[in-house]
Amino acid sequence: MHERWGAWSLAKQVMQRVILKGKRVRRRMFRELILKEMRDNVRSSKFLLASLAIILLVIASFHTMRADYQRRLARFSSANQNPSDVSIPPNPLSIFVKGRDELIGRSFRYSPTRGIFGPNPMEDHGVGFISTPDLLFVITVVMTLVALFFSFDLISGEREAGTLQLVLSNAISRDVVILGKTLAALVCILIPFIGSVLLEVILLMGDTSVPLSLPHLGRLGLLLLVSVSLISCFLLLGTCASIVFSRSATSLTALLFLWAVLVFGIPNLSPLVAERLVGVPSRDFLLQRRSQVWVKQVVEREWAERRGDEYSRRRVQEMWESIVSENRRLFEDHQRKLDRLVHYTDYVSMLSPVGCYQVVATSLMGVGPRDYADLKRALARYYYGRAIDASEENTAPFSYHRRALRAGFDEGAVTGLGVLLVMNVLLFLIAYTLFLKADVRRV
Amino acid sequence: MKIEAPILKKELLDGMVSFRFTIGVILMIVSAAICIYVRFHEYDQRLNSYHLTLATQQAFLEKYAHANRLRAVFQAHVPPRRMSLLLRELTPNLDLMQTLEDDPADLFPPSFDFQWLVGILGSLLAIVLAYDVISGERERGTLALISSNSVSLTRIVIEKWLGGNLLTVFPLVLVVLLTSIYIHLNPRVNWVVEDWVAWLLIAIIYAIYLSVFFTLGLLISCSMRRSSVSILTLSLLWVLAVVFIPSLGLPLSKVMKRIPPPEVVAQQLRTIEQERESAVRARINELIRSGLSAEQARWSSEVISKPYWTKAMRLRQDYERQLADQRRLARWISAFSPTFCMIQATSELAGIGASSVDHLTRSIDEWNRLVDDLVQRKIQSLQVANPSFGPDDFIDVSDIPRFIYREQPLSSRWDAAVTYIGLLLLYETGLLVLALLLSRRIDVRPD
Secondary structure, three states: OHHHHHHHHHHHHHHHHHHHHHHHHHHHHHHHHHHHHHHHHHHOHHHHHHHHHHHHHHHHHHHHHHHHHHHHHHHHHHOOOOOOOEEOOOOHHHHOOOOOHHHHOOEEEEEOOOEEEEEOOOOOOOOOOOOOOOHHHHHHHHHHHHHHHHHOOOOHHHHHHOOHHHHHOOOOOHHHHHHHHHHHHHHHHHHHHHHHHHHHHHHHHOOOOOOOOHHHHHHHHHHHHHHHHHHHHHHHHHHHHHHHOOOHHHHHHHHHHHHHHHHHHHHHHHHHHHHHHOOOOOHHHHHHHHHHHHHHHHHHHHHHHHOOOOOOHHHHHHHHHHHHHHHHHHHHHHHHHHHHHHHHHHHHHOOOHHHHHHHHHHHHHOOOHHHHHHHHHHHHHHHHOOOOOOOHHHOOOOOOOOOOHHHHOOOHHHHHHHHHHHHHHHHHHHHHHHHHHOOOOOO | OOOOOHHHHHHHHHHHOOHHHHHHHHHHHHHHHHHHHHHHHHHHHHHHHHHHHHHHHHHHHHHHOEOOOHHHHOOOOOOOOHHHHOOOOOOOOOOOEEEOOOOHHHHOOOOOOHHHHHHHHHHHHHHHHHOOOOHHHHHHOHHHHHHHOOOOHHHHHHHHHHHHHHHHHHHHHHHHHHHHHHHHHOOOOOOOHHHHHHHHHHHHHHHHHHHHHHHHHHHHHHHOOOHHHHHHHHHHHHHHHHHHHHHHHHHHHHHHOOOOOHHHHHHHHHHHHHHHHHHHHHHHHHHHHOOOOHHHHHHHOHHHHHHHHHHHHHHHHHHHHHHHHHHHHHHHHHOOOHHHHHHHHHHHHHOOOHHHHHHHHHHHHHHHHHHHHHHHHHHHHHHHHOOOOOOOOEOOOOOOOOOOOOOOOHHHHHHHHHHHHHHHHHHHHHHHHHHHHHHOOOOOOOO
């Protein structure tokens, strides 16, 4: 019994040593693999080209967007204020992601004939496939493309060169190969990107005209973290393609078309699909309805006065209240439909990781369609809720606060972030499964 | 005369059986089908909304058309432009002020239309077909073999350029044909001859645009030794040309050419209006004191308003002129991109570009003047017939013409598009000349 116990304990010790050694070897191999991949990437001409492009585009984007922000800030400061006007300053985070800030950051007023109105941002829509060259553009278009360039030949390249068999002849599992190669590519892509963004943020912090506070920097940090998730998603997509296709050129071709669909196709198609589900009345129709509300009430009052009906002060008050309440009803009805449109658009666009990222990024920066809807509701509460004959001084002050970080993450953004993370996990599992079944021999 | 072009034939045959060509063609056809489906629905929705707006206006005018408040409810409404079912229409909302009732198009600016199909997918297919046209042959060592025959490198490049262009344009021709058949068979769409000619011209511009990207690919392929570097360089250039530069024009022009913000202009307009109101009020009081009734006084004091309205109109025109200058600068900056030139040229030809918005504004202004004149005359004749007729009385406007939008004639659309077409041709020629010059210096030996 004693002897058996001794043999068992010896075997256990040996096993533990073997396992520990195996773990150590695997860890060392993993480290070696990452370092080798990073060395190879850094020495390649694609790293040089991609880094140059990323740095130049980040700098160009920051400078253009900072000038744009300063112009809007100067406009906000110069706006001549009436007591009943509501003016919203531009959001400093719009330098990174502009979203709907041109619509949010302006001054508003109310008239019974027109409802609530503000200056037309006069954006020249339709000039291109993106509206602003901000950081969102750099991440969704440039970084995703660079990610594909760093991953399209991760496996197929090794297979073509005949080195894949050699790599796998070591004590290294296939999941570690995928993980190591993807991580190395991710680090190589992130170095020039994070470096140039940090440099520009430091320069921005030195600029007194841009009031960047600690919460702003926190949001920016979170944005960069979510960006890592988007980039890794595209890296894994590239890895999958490099496993499926035996030739790197075929893998790259397929990936480029897929990239166009994911970056420009699905996000652009989603509002049209959503409009098919929600019928939103045209602006022309709504403006006409608003004018008709006002004219109808006034004309009916004039008819009544002609008939000899006395329009007391109270009845005039009732008339104006009825105009305001009808305007409010029109606004709420339209806004409800727009909310549904935004909701469906978000969910359709989440078929693409770029769509998920756009929803999360605009929400995080406080420039999304929901932030704009919040402002519109606050304006409606303020203007439509006011007593008609109350003097301006007696009315309740306008109150609107941008969403807190948690609230911003309550709606579509949580789903977007969740879907993005699930996509990462799924793509890794797909890549691993494909790699398990892959033929590693030279083509 | 038989034309011997073995490289062209080889290029066509190789290209047609390649994976990238097959996947590109399939993707273009599938995207075109989705594009036509969603855009037709959107077009239908806008058309229905237009008819509903007209019907509501008519019903309201029959009951509440008062001389004094007529113009607030008797306005021009614009139907969707005929070609907007293929290309996204710009919202003709050029008001200084904008109410909170946004169009969904304002909330989600970029769209999914033929510009997207050709601008993104088509150009991507062009560079994917072109990136290894020369560098690939060199890597495989076949360029040295081809040039060992009595074929000059310039001829090789020209034949490859021709073959590649034919391959690139093939899916476009297919998509244009299928779309044309669908439009012709659809009873909801009534295109006239002018629209079909415009569509043909648009298709030709798309072909030139695709050729620009193929030639760019050829140029890079001639100058790079390795195909992998060539495709990376091309992709980055593609991002710059297709996405970055077109979006740079507007923010840069706003910084380079500063104009007063609309809030300031609106405030100045409000001040003028306040001055007018107080002048009119003073005049009414004066007339009432001189023995006129309140209504007559209000009627007669209208003349006072004219100089104020002229002043406000001048201010508005001045602002619009400055805004137009700023937009012109933005367009010139963006015109460094062939994509922008293609979008502008095709939008102009389709009657949905900047010049069509100007045309629309002019048409509405003309109609407004006509209606003002007719209403004024009608009021005068009603006053003659019935001296007690006042501004609050009903006025029948059933005989006053409604606004009917007539699209710009094709010749004007062509005039607006011709600069951009010229720029596209200039890019194409410049890139081809550069590629031919580079072809003389190609080292044909494999690495």
